[in-house]
Amino acid sequence: MTIIPWVIPIRLVDLLEIGLVAYLLYKLYLLMRGTIAVQIFFGILALYLIQVLVTAANMTILRALFNSISDVFVLALIILFQPEIRRVLLLLGQNPLIRRFVRSPAQEAMIGEVVAAVAEMSKRRIGALIAFERTTGLRNYIETGAELQAKVTKDLLITLFFNQNPLHDGAVIIRSQRIEAARCILPVSTSMSLSPHLGLRHRAAVGLTEQTDAFVVVVSEETGHISVARNGELIQNITVNELRSYLTEALSPQSAAETEPAEV
Structure with a gap:
């Protein structure tokens, strides 16, 4: 057998x-x-x-x-x-x-509106502070401002930061491609590594990214220079094309460990 x-x-x-x-x-x-x-x-x-x-x-x-x-x-x-x-x-x-396959045309359109608004505000030297919520909720900071729940558009962003607008002080917070609130109060960084010449907007941008994983865009009222803040780091005097690259990277699906944006 x-x-x-x-x-x-x-x-x-x-x-x-x-x-x-x-x-x-x-x-x-x-x-x-x-x-x-x-x-x-x-x-x-x-x-x-x-x-x-x-x-x-x-x-x-x-x-x-x-x-x-x-x-x-x-x-x-x-x-x-x-x-x-x-x-x-x-x-x-x-x-x-x-x-x-899951790239959102709405998000790309929103980024386009933000970049166009920032470019215009930079040209006209209109100070701006725009925070983007990522995985860490920003409700505590949203509640300090005036709730808007509005679509992100170039004209609305410029209007909000126009110096005659009562909402121009503070930050605009964007969540899920919508403007949640304006005139929001952000925590101010006390880091000694920051330049003493930086204004309150830049320190608030860094302060928020020290406590959350938010991504923040700043336009200087004095110089018109564009800066971005992430992970407690301030990247100053970037171009409009670099801003688009940073925004696209920051608002893409991310793991806990953040990667460097692509070179422009």
Whole structure:
């Protein structure tokens, strides 16, 4: 009698699936490394191993307890790992192949309106301070200003910062391609590394980016120079084309670690 050895058939799709799962687990590990999520994960793993032992030992009361917990287990995972799930989704959104299909014409139009307004205000030396909300909510700062809920247009931005307008002081905050509020109060940076010649607008721009991941555009009333602030850093005297590049990069789907914008 001939014994045929047991062979597991392996298809190409199986290899692709293994590779994809390994890649996703690796990316998940990179996102969770150094965070409290790792400790939570090991705690959940320990509970799962205890449940396996309880089931194997046929402990009736403990098994019933674990069964009741398992009913809300998936919901608990979503709540506990909400930041990590969000970061995974942002990582997927940052993929160039996906971004090619999900590029928003409305966002490109909004960037065009902002760039045109900033270029005009720079030419006319109209001081401006425009903050863009990214992943960190800016509601606390929005509530300090006058709520607008308006579409972003060149004419509206110029009008808001015109020095005879009662709303021209403070910042305009843009969220999800809409002007949320004007005359908003931003935290002022006290960093000693900043030039003592910088005005309040520039220090407020840096101050907001020190506390959040917002992206801020500044137009100097004295010189008309355009600057941008991000991650507590102020980049001064940039061109209109550079501004468009910085804005496009900053408002694209981002992971927690920010990348440098492309050279203009």
